[in-house]
Amino acid sequence: MKVYYDDAADAIYIELNNVEPDGVIESDNGINLDTDSEGRIVGIEILNASKKIDLSSLLTYSFEVKKKVV
Template identity: 50%
Template sequence: MKIYYDQKVDAAYLQMSEETPSGVVEISEGVNLDLTEEGKIAGIEILNASEKFPLQSLFTYEYKPELVAAAS
């Protein structure tokens, strides 16, 4: 996953895969999912990001192996 933030437009983008999105679905005001042909999430766009959550949380990564194992 790659995370991008554009300060000029206050938009964050979480790139979930290298696949090319074929469509966009707005799941709430200012939050959009980029979807592939198969319906997989390729990315998440968050507009007015600084109003929705602390930006520092974008750059904090926490890995919990027990959660990954439980999801398998």
């Protein structure tokens, strides 16, 4: 996963994997989901990001795995 922030556009893009997006599910609240050819989410775009989330949280990550992934 990679996270990109464009301060000129005030947009965050969260790339979930290296798959090229084939489509997009747009919402009226400025959060768009990029999908692959099978409809799986491969990326998340957040427009007007600084108004929606604390940008400093982009540098802090934690996760909990409840199911064995590998």
